[in-house]
Each structure stands twice: as structure tokens, then as C-alpha cells.
Amino acid sequence: MKFLIAIKNTKKESKNILEIGCKIAEGFSADLTICYIGKQSKALIEGDVNLARKTLSEWNIHHPGLEVLEWAFNILKEKGFAPNSDFDVDNLVEEKGRIRMVLSKTTNYQIGLVLREGDLLSELNKEVKHSDFDIVIMGSPHRKRMINKISQFLDTSIFFVKNFNPNWNYKILLCVDDSRATKRAVILSTRISKQFDAEITSLTVSKTSLFGKGYRNAHIWAERYLQRIGIPFNSKLLSGNPVEVFVNEAGEDHIIIMGKAKGNEFLKFIWGSKPIHTAQRANCPVLLVN
Amino acid sequence: MKFANELTRNILFWVQEKRWLIIIALLGLVMYQLPYPDGISPAGYRTLILGIIVISLIITEPVPLPAVALLIAVLEVAFHIAPAAEVAKTYMNDSVFFIMGSLMMAVAIVHQGLDTRLALGIIQLTGNKVKHIVLGFTCISALLSSFVGEHTVVALMLPVGLSLVRNCRKNKPIPNLTALILFSIAYGSTVGSIGTPSGGARNAIMLEYWRTITDGGVTLTYFQWIIMAYPMVIIGMLSTTFLLQLAFKPEFKSMDTAIRRLKIHVAHKGKFSGNELLTILIFAIVFFCWIFLNERYGLGIIAIGGAFLYMATGLVEWKQVSRDTNWGVILLFAGAISLGVQMKNTGTALWIGQSLMNQFSPFIEQFSVIPYLLNIFLTTLLSNIMSSSGTVAVLGPITLSMGGDPAYMGMTTAISSAFGYFSAIAAPACMIIYSSGLVKMTDFLKAGWRMAIMSTITLLLIYKFYWPLIIGFTNFK
Numbered sequence: 137m138k139f140l141i142a143i144k145n146t147k148k149e150s151k152n153i154l155e156i157g158c159k160i161a162e163g164f165s166a167d168l169t170i171c172y173i174g175k176q177s178k179a180l181i182e183g184d185v186n187l188a189r190k191t192l193s194e195w196n197i198h199h200p201g202l203e204v205l206e207w208a209f210n211i212l213k214e215k216g217f218a219p220n221s222d223f224d225v226d227n228l229v230e231e232k233g234r235i236r237m238v239l240s241k242t243t244n245y246q247i248g249l250v251l252r253e254g255d256l257l258s259e260l261n262k263e264v265k266h267s268d269f270d271i272v273i274m275g276s277p278h279r280k281r282m283i284n285k286i287s288q289f290l291d292t293s294i295f296f297v298k299n300f301n302p303n304w305n306y307k308i309l310l311c312v313d314d315s316r317a318t319k320r321a322v323i324l325s326t327r328i329s330k331q332f333d334a335e336i337t338s339l340t341v342s343k344t345s346l347f348g349k350g351y352r353n354a355h356i357w358a359e360r361y362l363q364r365i366g367i368p369f370n371s372k373l374l375s376g377n378p379v380e381v382f383v384n385e386a387g388e389d390h391i392i393i394m395g396k397a398k399g400n401e402f403l404k405f406i407w408g409s410k411p412i413h414t415a416q417r418a419n420c421p422v423l424l425v426n
Numbered sequence: 427m428k429f430a431n432e433l434t435r436n437i438l439f440w441v442q443e444k445r446w447l448i449i450i451a452l453l454g455l456v457m458y459q460l461p462y463p464d465g466i467s468p469a470g471y472r473t474l475i476l477g478i479i480v481i482s483l484i485i486t487e488p489v490p491l492p493a494v495a496l497l498i499a500v501l502e503v504a505f506h507i508a509p510a511a512e513v514a515k516t517y518m519n520d521s522v523f524f525i526m527g528s529l530m531m532a533v534a535i536v537h538q539g540l541d542t543r544l545a546l547g548i549i550q551l552t553g554n555k556v557k558h559i560v561l562g563f564t565c566i567s568a569l570l571s572s573f574v575g576e577h578t579v580v581a582l583m584l585p586v587g588l589s590l591v592r593n594c595r596k597n598k599p600i601p602n603l604t605a606l607i608l609f610s611i612a613y614g615s616t617v618g619s620i621g622t623p624s625g626g627a628r629n630a631i632m633l634e635y636w637r638t639i640t641d642g643g644v645t646l647t648y649f650q651w652i653i654m655a656y657p658m659v660i661i662g663m664l665s666t667t668f669l670l671q672l673a674f675k676p677e678f679k680s681m682d683t684a685i686r687r688l689k690i691h692v693a694h695k696g697k698f699s700g701n702e703l704l705t706i707l708i709f710a711i712v713f714f715c716w717i718f719l720n721e722r723y724g725l726g727i728i729a730i731g732g733a734f735l736y737m738a739t740g741l742v743e744w745k746q747v748s749r750d751t752n753w754g755v756i757l758l759f760a761g762a763i764s765l766g767v768q769m770k771n772t773g774t775a776l777w778i779g780q781s782l783m784n785q786f787s788p789f790i791e792q793f794s795v796i797p798y799l800l801n802i803f804l805t806t807l808l809s810n811i812m813s814s815s816g817t818v819a820v821l822g823p824i825t826l827s828m829g830g831d832p833a834y835m836g837m838t839t840a841i842s843s844a845f846g847y848f849s850a851i852a853a854p855a856c857m858i859i860y861s862s863g864l865v866k867m868t869d870f871l872k873a874g875w876r877m878a879i880m881s882t883i884t885l886l887l888i889y890k891f892y893w894p895l896i897i898g899f900t901n902f903k
Contacts, residue, residue: 145863174861175861177851177854177857177861178487178812178813178851178857179487179490179491179754179755180484180491180755180758180812180813180815180816181813181815181851181853181854181857182752183529183577183750183751183752183754183755184576184577184580184581184752184854185854185857185858185861186750186752187532187533187536187577187580187581187750188577188580188581188584188854188855188858189858190536190581190750191536191539191541191581191582191584191585192584192585192588192858194539194541194585195541195585195588195589195691197585197588197589197592200861200862200863255443257442257443258443261439285442288435288438289435289438289439289442291435400431400434401431401434401435401438402434402438405438405442
């Protein structure tokens with residue numbers, strides 16, 4: 137599998153994203169790419185900025201994005217994820233609008249470092265298409281609309297790391313419904329549960345007290361699967377507004393895992409969907425499975 | 427079903443990526459269908475639509491800038507604003523040569539590594555005291571940028587400033603000192619860039635507009651520009667030093683360790699090399715030609731002559747010049763100047779200028795300064811949104827038609843286009859110090875409002891009292 141971790145600075149939030157990302161990637165023995173997406177200069181001054189950056193690099197003052205990547209690389213090295221080599225700017229390769237650092241492969245997986253400049257959504261989309269990532273791990277954007285766009289347009293699973301505290305023992309809230317992606321969400325949740333040693337709560341929510349056949353079948357399938365894998369879990373069937381129930385049940389100490397919604401893409405663009413609204417309103421990390 | 431959903435998603439993604447292009451195209455289409463306002467010719471109205479489209483495209487950037495330059499040519503012909511041959515002619519002139527030559531010379535000068543020499547010079551001049559360093563950085567950035575251009579100075583000075591800041595970091599954070607040092611370079615080079623026509627592309631564009639757009643054609647030599655603008659630079663660099671120290675109180679007063687480390691970093695350079703001397707000599711030749719020969723040959727021809735000398739003497743290779751020169755910007759300025767000329771020819775600039783001024787007509791008779799104030803306001807606003815260099819290109823023809831003396835109005839536009847103190851996008855130096863993460867957006871506001879007020883007052887005082895005094899030295903009237 138291939139995971140992408142997107143970070144924007146060297147603050148504590150980015151460190152938390154790296155920590156949770158590494159932990160999850162470890163469970164899957166996945167190749168891990170760290171990507172920094174910086175703001176692009178206005179095109180009118182871009183040439184001047186590039187000229188100045190050239191002289192700056194001769195003074196060993198590199199692009200701020202490279203400093204963020206170096207910081208991330210050192211954290212990965214501390215945790216034993218990255219190869220025991222130095223962050224060497226001479227190993228940078230420019231290709232197709234991105235700058236990549238060539239790194240040697242560790243025993244199990246490949247670490248990648250990528251720098252991009254431009255619009256967040258568009259660059260993330262290009263990076264996902266370029267390397268066919270299975271999960272993108274990133275901080276939760278402040279703008280709700282951006283969460284909507286990222287969830288809809290990135291053709292991959294997305295893990296929004298929101299209010300993550302590495303010292304807490306997280307539990308997993310598995311949201312089960314009749315969507316196509318639910319099965320994959322259940323399967324992923326078991327791997328993540330093992331990695332975090334976390335109990336799973338399988339939750340199916342119906343707007344009315346009546347549960348349709350699709351919901352009931354999905355709920356039963358999830359229970360059976362979790363039983364078969366041997367993961368400690370409890371399951372709930374609740375009625376109410378699904379998004380509100382998911383957010384309230386999750387609180388701050390759960391990782392919400394749910395499938396991305398099926399349905400009309402145009403309506404999703406305008407109104408959003410249950411997973412998108414959950415990601416927007418939750419106060420904890422949310423993984424939307426593609 | 428899956429295919430249809432995927433197709434819809436791809437279309438929606440394209441739409442949201444190109445939303446500004448779609449909005450601007452629709453806006454243009456709607457405006458094209460609307461009845462013409464009074465007092466403007468059909469061709470003038472179509473030029474107005476094109477102007478709005480171009481400004482919107484430059485601000486929102488849904489397509490690459492060179493594409494905007496191409497669109498200008500296409501729409502000028504398609505909208506029957508001017509025939510193809512005339513459009514082609516307006517795309518190339520002395521100002522475009524000047525911008526091209528300046529950008530190419532900047533690559534050659536920066537390539538020689540004169541930044542370390544500059545660092546040594548500054549250290550020797552300023553010593554270790556923070557207030558002296560700030561004064562030194564501001565003045566040297568301002569003086570240099572007025573002659574070699576803002577973009578060259580930024581490339582030479584920022585490494586020195588950033589290196590000083592990095593070497594200075596002690597156990598506790600030093601946000602104020604960092605901001606003080608970096609803003610002294612950024613604002614210093616901005617303040618200085620108005621001092622001579624070679625300070626920035628926008629000055630050359632204003633010279634071209636004066637020549638082609640104003641009735642009778644205003645001309646100003648390199649030296650006359652200096653006489654008119656340099657007091658603004660001198661007052662600007664001194665007040666910048668003062669205002670920055672007011673906005674950012676440094677955490678400590680001396681930078682011994684940082685200066686020592688910087689000295690070690692640049693000590694290995696030894697004496698001036700032949701290449702370095704030749705680089706300075708060629709620029710000196712170009713500079714003197716700009717002063718003494720510009721009326722005969724034009725600033726642009728001299729600038730590309732300088733670029734030729736740098737390449738002919740082997741100081742820089744064509745490959746390097748070709749790679750590091752922003753050709754897209756040259757093309758865009760060519761397109762913008764062409765649009766500016768058409769705005770004059772079709773009467774659009776005059777119509778916009780008069781329409782703006784009509785709003786203030788009751789006050790203009792009492793306060794002759796109003797057109798200048800409005801000019802400063804519009805130019806400052808746009809340069810903070812769009813970058814200073816593009817502002818003169820799109821706003822110049824309008825401000826020249828807003829009433830008031832076109833020569834003074836033009837000079838006011840050129841000078842106030844450097845007032846992009848509030849945002850990181852106005853100037854390359856601001857963008858770099860912002861993207862370094864060492865200064866915050868709020869720092870721009872903290873220092874910017876003081877700078878803007880000071881600059882506006884200085885400019886108005888210069889317009890009111892200094893320019894009338896030196897009228898004999900210029901051939902404006």
C-alpha cells in the first residue's frame with residue numbers, strides 16, 4: 137500500500153499528523169510519502185522570487201518547504217522509519233511540477249519526500265494521481281468547504297487528523313451503513329485497531345426507528361467480520377440524525393472510520409454527504425474510506 | 427453509473443479549478459450583450475470589457491500569465507479594437523526592450539555572486555549595532571534597487587539578511603529583530619525602486635505611456651526622473667528605518683555573534699575577481715548610457731546592449747539567461763502596454779477617468795489634490811492585490827486620464843505603485859520573507875499602515891511643494 141502524509145509546517149499539529157500517520161503506515165507496511173505543499177508566488181513576481189531563491193540556496197538557505205521536509209525526515213529517522221542517511225539537498229530531483237528527494241529503500245517500505253507549490257486541492261490531486269496513493273493523511277482544513285472538496289475530489293481514502301493527542305488511548309468508531317465503501321472501512325478498521333490496540337464500536341444509525349434491509353445486512357456483516365478477526369468490539373443500532381449521532385458518540389477520544397458516500401456527485405458537491413458532514417463537524421480524527 | 431459519476435466528478439473538479447475563468451468569460455459575455463453606456467464608443471466599450479477581463483485574469487490567475495498576454499492580442503483583433511498589424515506593432519516597443527534587458531542583466535549580475543561582497547561591505551559600514559544594521563540594510567537596498575532594479579537587489583540582499591537572522595537565533599525567540607532585519611530589506615528595496623526608471627518595470631511602462639498616451643507626448647529623461655523621484659527615496663529610506671524600529675522593538679541591541687559568523691562565511695572570498703570587476707564595469711557603462719544617451723537610443727536599447735555585453739564577455743551563458751528570465755512577464759507587459767495604447771486610442775481611458783472624477787466633481791474645484799489622492803488610493807489598493815509591477819501596466823492609462831497634470835499623475839502612479847506594504851504578494855522581497863515563515867501576515871499590517879501613511883503624506887508634499895519648484899529642470903510643460 138502507499139500512504140501520503142501532507143504537512144504544512146513544523147508545528148505540533150504537523151508532528152501529531154506525522155506520528156499518527158507513521159503508526160498507521162507501520163500497521164500496513166505501507167510505502168510512506170511526506171508531501172509539503174507551499175503557497176505559490178503570484179505569477180508576476182514568480183521569476184524574481186525564483187532568482188532570489190537561487191542565491192539563497194547558495195547560502196544554504198533553502199526553500200522553506202525543504203526545511204519542513206528535513207524536519208519531517210528527522211522525525212521519521214528518530215522513529216526508525218526513514219533510512220539512516222542524511223537529508224541531502226543534492227539528491228533533489230525536479231520532475232513534472234514537483235521536487236522529489238531520492239532516498240534509499242529501507243527493508244520493508246519506501247520513504248518519499250515531495251515538495252509542491254500551488255493550490256492545495258489541485259496539487260494533492262496531482263500527487264495522488266501521480267503515485268496512486270491508497271490513503272492521504274492530513275490535518276483538517278479550517279474551511280469546511282475545503283473538507284468537502286478534498287473528500288469529493290481526491291480519488292482515495294482520506295484521513296483528516298483533527299485534535300489528535302498522541303498521549304490519549306483512542307477507540308475506534310466504525311460507522312456502518314449500506315454504502316459500497318463500508319466493507320472496506322470495516323476491513324481497514326480492524327488493521328488500525330490492531331495497530332492502536334483500540335476497541336471498536338460498530339455503529340449503524342437510521343433516521344427513523346425502522347432499519348432498512350441494507351442497513352441491517354451491513355450491520356450484521358460488520359459484526360460477523362469483526363468476530364471472525366477476533367477484535368474486541370461492541371455494536372450499536374441507534375436512531376437519529378446520523379451525523380449528529382456519529383459526532384456525539386465519537387466525542388474527542390475516538391477515531392471515526394466510515395466509507396465515502398455513494399450517490400450523485402453533483403448533489404454531493406452542492407450539499408455534501410454524511411461522511412463529509414461528519415468530517416466537518418467531528419472533534420476527533422476521521423478516516424473516510426474510498 | 428460508475429462511469430457517469432466519475433465523469434461528473436472530473437467535470438466538477440475542472441469547473442471548480444477554472445471557476446474564475448468561467449466567471450470572467452461569462453461576465454465578459456454578459457457585458458458584451460449589454461447596451462453601451464453614454465459617452466463611450468463601441469470600440470471603447472469593447473476595450474473596457476477586455477480591460478476588465480485582463481485585470482480579473484491577472485488577479486485570479488486561472489490561466490498562465492503568458493496566455494493572458496496572447497488573449498489580449500487575440501481579443502483586440504476579434505473585438506475590432508485595432509487591426510492585426512497595429513496590434514502587433516504595439517506589442518514591441520522600447521519599454522518592453524527595457525524590461526527584457528533589465529531582467530537579463532539581473533540574471534547576469536546575480537550569477538556573479540556579488541552578494542558576499544555586499545555582505546562584507548555592509549558589515550564594514552554598519553558595525554554590530556542593530557539600529558545601524560537596519561539603517562544600513564534599508565539605505566543600501568534602497569540605493570541599489572533604484573539603479574539595478576528591485577529584483578536584483580532582493581536576490582543579492584536577502585541571503586545576507588536571512589543569514590544574519592539565522593546566526594542570531596539564541597535560546598529565546600527573536601520575532602521582532604527578525605522582522606526588523608527582513609523588512610528593512612524588503613521595504614528598503616521597494617522604497618528605492620521608484621528612484622530611477624531602471625528601478626522597476628513599472629517605471630519603464632509609465633515612460634512608455636507618457637510617450638504614447640498623453641496628448642503631445644510627455645517625455646522624461648533618466649536624469650530628470652531622478653530629480654523628480656529621488657527626494658521621495660531619501661525621505662523614504664530614513665523614515666522606513668525609523669518606522670520599522672517603532673513597529674518592531676528589537677529583543678537586543680547588538681548582533682555580535684551573528685556578525686562574526688557572517689564574517690567567517692564571507693571571509694573566504696578574497697580580493698575582487700576579474701569577472702566581478704567586469705560585471706560592475708558593464709553595469710556602470712549601462713548606467714552612464716542611461717543617463718547621457720537615453721534620449722538618443724532609448725532606455726530599452728541600452729538595457730539589451732548591456733545584456734549583450736554580459737553574454738559576449740562570457741560572464742553569463744545564454745542557457746542560464748534563457749532559463750532564469752521570466753519571459754512570460756515580458757510578454758504580459760507587452761500585452762498590457764498594447765491594451766493601454768488601445769484604451770487611449772478608443773477613448774476608454776478618458777471615459778473611465780472622467781467617470782471616476784465626476785463622482786468627486788463638487789470637491790475638485792476646492793481641492794485640486796483629490797485626483798492625486800484617488801490615484802494613490804487606487805494604485806496602492808491594486809498593487810497590494812495584484813503586485814506592484816502589474817498595477818502601472820493596467821492602471822496607468824486610466825490615471826493619466828483622471829484629470830490633473832498627466833506628468834504629475836503618471837509620476838504619482840509610478841511612485842504609489844511601490845506602496846504595496848500590506849501584503850506579501852506586492853513585491854518579490856515581501857513574498858520571500860513571508861514564505862520563509864519568519865514573519866507573519868500581521869507583521870505586514872503592523873508595519874504597513876505606518877509606511878503607507880508616511881509615504882502618502884510625503885508624496886503629496888512632494889507633489890505640492892517640490893515638483894513645482896523643479897519645473898525648470900524638467901521638460902514637462
